[in-house]
Amino acid sequence: MATIYIDGKAYEADPKKNLLQVGLSLGFDIPYFCWHPAMNSVGACRQCAVKVFQDENDTRGRIVMACMTPVTDGLRVSIHDEEAVEYRARVIELLMINHPHDCPICDEGGECHLQDMTLMTGHTYRRHRFNKRTYQNQYLGAFINHEMNRCIQCYRCVRFYQDLAGGRDLDVFGAHDAVYFGRHQDGTLESEFSGNLVEICPTGVFTDKTLKQHYTRKWDLQTAPSICVHCGVGCNIIPGERYNMLRRILNRYNQEVNGYFICDRGRFGYEFVNHERRIFYPTIKRANGEQTEIVNPDDALTYIGELISIGSPTIGIGSPRASLEANYCLREMVRPENFFAGISSQEHRLVSTALHILQNGPAPSACLHDMEMADAVLILGEDLTNTAPMMAFAMRQAVRHQPMEIPEKLGIDLWNDYAIQEAIQDIKGPLVIATPSQTKLDDIATETFHGAPNDLARLGFAVANAINAKSPQVNGLDDTTLKLVENIARALKEAKRPLIISGTSCGSEAVLQAAANVAWALRFNGHPAELAFTVPETNSLGLSMMGAGALKSALEALQNKPDSTLIVLENDLYRRSETNFVDELFKAAKSIIVIDHTQNTTSDRADVVLPAATFAEGNGTLVNNEGRAQRFFQVFVQGNGYVQESWRWLRDLMIKTGQIPSDEWQNLDEITRSMVKELPLFEALSEILPPESFRVVGQKIPRQPHRYTGRTAMQAHISVHEPKPADDLDAPLNFSMEGYKGKVPGALLSRYWAPGWNSVQALNKFQSEVGGGLHDGDPGRRLIEPSKKDNLDFYQQVPEAYHPPKDRWLVVPLYHIFGTEELSSLAQGIIGMSPQPYLALNPDDAMEIQAIEGVEVEIDLNGASFRLPVRLDAALPRRVAGLPTGLAEMPTIDLPAWSRISLVLG
């Protein structure tokens, strides 16, 4: 550590950091624009000017940019020096020359870094009397609004978009005071991370277009800490609500998970919460063919109670998109032997295998932050951009680590962003991607390898064998593959933090096992390898940890126990398996009860439907792909109907049927306690968060900002009596402005705000150091740690090389960030980004059946036949076809599967 003197006072500072980062971490208010904790220094805006002095005798000093000044022992700095203060105000004055004074109609107003910094420097009076320059704005798609006149040219947007997110279609054009940030022409931004521009932009150039459609100021939003439900990664988010409508999603910082960024599916998928198909009232369909009738909750529960108490057995089907608590309550209600996971047999096998590998092997699972820090990565079978987008984002950061040796050797400060990039050029750390089709990450891959799932597994097994001979040998690989295997093994062994990524998406257990063998081989040889698996959904791993059987077992159970009542929890079974199977399942049940938040084909089949809370309307815990349990808090009380968490419905039902006494399971904490007792795997849950009883100086923590307006008036058109805010039985948070307003534990942070810091940059004030962890730790607890036993055996079964039967294609699933996932696909903006169904073919295969791009082919698959247009993908191996999965327009098909494909004639 170095000792530096700021305005005469001594501080300890990290000499690897720059002065701005150190100053902000020490709590000083130094204004800045072009700098960002995730993006290092470039020295463009000149806003963070401070004065440095040669020594204690130097009284003149000189102005430097804090962001470009290395911290050295004995450094003497003044932030409050008169000249520095004056210069900072003048820089703001220059920035404001062309900035429109449109704050009242600007979406950024009230959470604008430029507003904050302007006030901070004290620039208030306009002296420039000439015209402002103006720009034309661009159409950038359904997510991002563009208002270039507000631009202050901090360059953060292009630096984020290109350097961090790998996007190519946002750039800086023009020069001098006509610099323009946009696309070469109007059009939808191509990056899956474009939504982060909203938070990266220090003012209102890039704003959230979905928010604009139901705009609310930051200070009028009710917010709570939450977790994204649109993939298995579990990014931390801050949803905001007003007037019973979810208005937007912001990133919530968690150093170990998503840091400063989330993907566009996570940011813009939220509108399913406001969807017209939402279920708000319990309904009953008393007999087949009869109309459904809306009933009050008690009637619904009584009705269900009657169905169940007749003595018929009850079968429960849980869900990987429902919380642990919801699944647990269902499991308790129907008893474990009657509780099933609600996923296909294949998915069940795959997730169980992934869980088994993480629980029983020596390689720990990596969190997103670990993935970013990896310096050599092998990806087996995953198109990360589409299956776990933030893992793809992490890869773009990971490939920057190994080349950092170059600037380090040149003595370049490792925060000096452009100097680092210059020294590194396009050199990237080792990243090998082995997938069936091309992926968007291929552009940063050292090598790509495309093959059928079996061949991907064989590549992985061969790498494992090259590292440790106890892992089985793979015979029959060609020389090129062998050379690749050798290179991969060497790169992984030479790395300081090797990482193996795989997952469930290509539908192959062998691929998962191969990935495990590679990581284990490295571990056994003393290399600190980590594993990261993608899983299909937000709580796939959590559900798997409960150890329930797949859907097929549910059918067997139903068939074995005629007259069963079936309870389906937050699960559209028609997305899980082929229609015939699900129909059969429902037919086997005497009556069907569905608890869900949105109408779907499954809820249409139900005799009773209970309206469940979405993530925004309830509390619960999700276990992400890392095995990290994370809590989402209720953001708002749904004012329509009788929405409550599924676990509350199940609790109510259990009370109704006398399964538990009426004072049991009063809140989430009590359910957690019960779950921990019942399922010791979840033991860490008891320490995941402060309990409901947590108070700061006797107070709960408000969900509404202290500037929340209209509280006494917002319901006045209904009643002039101000309603009492709802009680929160589950969390130490209030549905009001009342409560403790000072520093609170990071896990309970509902928003970032500090005096003088209204924008998202206020986060600086809640971190132990800027860009570091949150005060008193990042939220979430890992439930899975690697096994310490040292006698684990490698997986031994190497699959056969792919040799397709003549005239047959193996159809593998393809994923789309927009379109594959169920809930986000209900959001208007996402719908527009989803692809139409298609069939991907290797061009040579296409030629063989005389098909070209865009023509229709007929595909026979599992006894059904479809017509789909061809999309050529040169990366696909011969005789492997790709079919997008999860699209609303397509029926569910179990993939991979064999098929015949022929040209549609005529």
Next chain:
Amino acid sequence: MEKPLSKNIDPGKEPLDLKGYESTGGYQAVRKALLELEPKQVTELVKQSNLRGRGGAGFPTGIKWSFVPMAEGKPDPEKLAETLEEVDLGTRLERGGAGMAVGPKWRFAPYIDDVPYPKYLIANADEMEPGTFKDRYLLEGDPHQVVESMIVSAYAIQASVGYIFLRWAYHEAARRLRKAIQSAYQAGYLGKDILGSGYDFDLYLHTGAGRYMAGEETGLLNSLEGKRANPRTKPPFPQTSGLWGKPSIVNNVETLCNVPHIINKGPEWFKGLSLTEDSGTKIYGVSGKVNRPGVWELPMGTTLRELIEEHAGGMQNGLKFRGALPGGASTDFLIEEHLDICMDFPSVQAAGSRLGTGTIIVLDDQTCPVGFVHNLEVFFARESCGWCTPCREGLPWSVDLLRAIEDGEGQPGDLEILDELTKNLGPGLTFCALAPGAMEPLQSALKYFREDFERHINEGKCTWR
């Protein structure tokens, strides 16, 4: 009076071809350096000669070169060959991208003896400063001299690739340089194993896209890489991380052209060419309302008076000298009291300006100084790359203010804002030297010609219109 740089130049005629150039002693310095001297000895000679950069900053050339990482002793051709093979393999496979190419991107940037490979030498021929046209004289007048100077200088730092970054508008120079490079290749002065020395050097001509910023050392590097011509932060200096992150030297054309002569005739001779402590000759130029505007190679340290009154033939009829920018548009005005200063680096600095490029723009008493400065600031504001706030926003404000004053729309307080801008756009406060350079004529005009500015504001018009 010796004129080593311009001895072969006969304006209006085609320059010497290879034979002609060789017959006047051309390419002897290549022979001497490559066959008789070690790279470090070449640098040492340039250091001893006290040659200072002619592009404007006046940094000692030999010292600049000495920051380039060098391997100990003579370069080992075998190691070079090995590295070349690897690099070649890498590029071939990467370019081919054929399905399963293994190996190309698995490797880091190559090093030879712990020195990054390759290294670059770049001639800054992006001469775009208003009022400066001295390099054009050398580029068009004696292109082989430019080529020879690059070979010798590149050898000194063991650069394997050289670029001449030429201003886009210098079409004639481009044509002549291309021809000279081609014939130098044919004669074996460029390419592999030059004159059997074992030293390889390739030279390329690159014509710019017409931005003033591309003439700034690091802006040039970015531009050459195909990026925006934004400046880079220093450190790291180009000597350690320059073109494509490799050790690079960027030298002005005139600076480089001195090198062969220093190698041929020695540092002492070079020092003797000068009238003052800065050694060598200087290509001076004069523009403005003088009788004979032009460029001349003269001993370093020739006085401003001699340049204007003798070489430029004095002021045009009926006009009086009012002031001059001594070294291009981005230098402070000198006025009558400075006419007898020697035009070398320390003397001009002592007078409150900079020698810069040594090309003088004269202001006469019938030209409005406000309009004169306004014209310059229009250029600088336009040529700002838009990277840092003070330059991007401050220069246009100064243009607006100067235009308003010139149009009779000036207001009380405008001059104070201009004063403030000259300070806030000063050295150290902006990202590169463009804005501080732009402020030099303005700040000195506000100092020397303030009554003119005030009169514009008070009378609400320009008295020269």
